[in-house]
Amino acid sequence: MEGNPLLKKMKILDFTRVLSGPFATMMLGDLGAEVTKIEPPNGDESRFWPPIMKNGVSAYFLALNRNKRSIALNLKDPQAKKIVLKLAAEADVVVENFTPGVAAKLGIDYDTLKKENPQIIYCAISGFGQDGPYRDKKAYDPIIQGMTGLMSITGERNGPPVKIGLPITDLTAASHAVTAILAATIHRMETGKGQYIDVSLYDGVISWLTTMAMDYFTTGKAPERWGLDHIHRVPARAFMASDGRWVQVAATSDVMYAKFCHLLGLSHLIEDPRFATNNDRVRHRDEIMPIFEEKMGAKTSREWLQLFEEAGIPCGPILDMEEVFASPHVKARDMMFSMPHPIEKEIPQLGFPYKFSDASPSVRRRPPLLGEHAELILGEEMGMQRADILKLIQDKVLFTPSEKTVVG
Numbered sequence: 001m002e003g004n005p006l007l008k009k010m011k012i013l014d015f016t017r018v019l020s021g022p023f024a025t026m027m028l029g030d031l032g033a034e035v036t037k038i039e040p041p042n043g044d045e046s047r048f049w050p051p052i053m054k055n056g057v058s059a060y061f062l063a064l065n066r067n068k069r070s071i072a073l074n075l076k077d078p079q080a081k082k083i084v085l086k087l088a089a090e091a092d093v094v095v096e097n098f099t100p101g102v103a104a105k106l107g108i109d110y111d112t113l114k115k116e117n118p119q120i121i122y123c124a125i126s127g128f129g130q131d132g133p134y135r136d137k138k139a140y141d142p143i144i145q146g147m148t149g150l151m152s153i154t155g156e157r158n159g160p161p162v163k164i165g166l167p168i169t170d171l172t173a174a175s176h177a178v179t180a181i182l183a184a185t186i187h188r189m190e191t192g193k194g195q196y197i198d199v200s201l202y203d204g205v206i207s208w209l210t211t212m213a214m215d216y217f218t219t220g221k222a223p224e225r226w227g228l229d230h231i232h233r234v235p236a237r238a239f240m241a242s243d244g245r246w247v248q249v250a251a252t253s254d255v256m257y258a259k260f261c262h263l264l265g266l267s268h269l270i271e272d273p274r275f276a277t278n279n280d281r282v283r284h285r286d287e288i289m290p291i292f293e294e295k296m297g298a299k300t301s302r303e304w305l306q307l308f309e310e311a312g313i314p315c316g317p318i319l320d321m322e323e324v325f326a327s328p329h330v331k332a333r334d335m336m337f338s339m340p341h342p343i344e345k346e347i348p349q350l351g352f353p354y355k356f357s358d359a360s361p362s363v364r365r366r367p368p369l370l371g372e373h374a375e376l377i378l379g380e381e382m383g384m385q386r387a388d389i390l391k392l393i394q395d396k397v398l399f400t401p402s403e404k405t406v407v408g
Contacts, residue, residue: 010185011092014095015108024177025095035069038072039073040074062347064367066366067362069365099126128200131198141201153223169204176204181197212231250315260308260313336348339366374399
């Protein structure tokens with residue numbers, strides 16, 4: 001998918017692995033940035049994570065690492081550090097998601113790299129941030145979901161807490177990192193100054209609590225889990241139809257509520273004072289919902305969806321992944337495509353979630369093999385002689401696909 005990218009002059013040095021950092025740098029790469037991924041000798045550990053495709057390549061890694069070049073270095077070796085310093089001197093942005101303190105031990109922290117490049121923008125993504133009492137705590141998505149209150153508001157009413165199906169805390173941090181990097185880039189254009197950015201999974205989710213946090217601040221009571229229901233809107237939930245399929249409906253205004261009641265054959269409820277307004281319906285949720293549930297079981301999901309669409313009531317089915325990617329809307333919005341790969345021959349990729357009028361994201365590179373671009377970066381761009389590159393490989397400072405058959 002060729003395009004007219006926006007960030008084609010931005011150079012990013014990427015020390016990230018697994019999810020939060022790679023997703024952030026992939027988004028920047030999709031927008032046109034030149035991303036150079038610095039991997040350890042064995043590669044980003046997600047190269048080995050399931051699901052594994054038929055020829056042994058990690059689909060997990062493929063999902064997060066297109067539009068990147070790979071060079072594999074032993075960062076504990078002084079020769080590798082010299083290479084990194086040279087790359088940093090030419091870079092616009094550095095992104096890492098090491099545990100706090102690790103970058104300093106490796107000698108690739110902000111204070112070190114800004115000596116080579118005072119205008120560098122350095123974004124560190126971590127679980128809990130670079131300071132605070134949780135700074136050194138091990139962080140994984142479910143841990144963050146639990147500790148930020150996210151799981152306390154997810155799940156069935158009166159049931160146990162439930163984890164969101166996606167690693168939402170990593171994806172949230174990635175989105176915040178991209179926003180912060182672009183803001184810092186504009187600031188540098190105006191002032192000439194680079195800076196350090198501290199992004200954490202924990203802070204990112206706390207910031208997205210928004211209305212739920214305000215609900216707590218206002219009432220002093222922690223919000224409950226409401227499962228399929230909306231905490232402040234009735235009816236706004238999924239109902240099971242006669243064919244066993246779920247139908248989402250959001251008849252939240254009084255006008256839509258009246259239409260909804262007419263369609264369900266419950267016109268008498270429109271004038272019932274217990275349900276006259278949305279606030280009334282929220283207060284009497286336990287009385288009205290069983291009535292709706294019984295009526296929704298009288299028709300198939302297709303019949304209900306057609307009726308609601310014709311009435312202008314927001315609605316939709318609950319689809320599985322097979323159904324999602326068979327949707328004509330996914331095709332129309334270019335949200336899935338395939339690209340060639342040297343090992344798997346062809347790999348699926350998700351499309352770009354933003355559409356521009358005068359530019360476009362693009363895929364210029366498939367996800368790289370480990371160390372695939374070492375000679376391009378060190379030889380063609382940095383002017384290193386072939387013999388010196390081979391010496392780095394011999395000294396186990398540099399790793400390439402031919403010397404270590406780890407693929408991704």
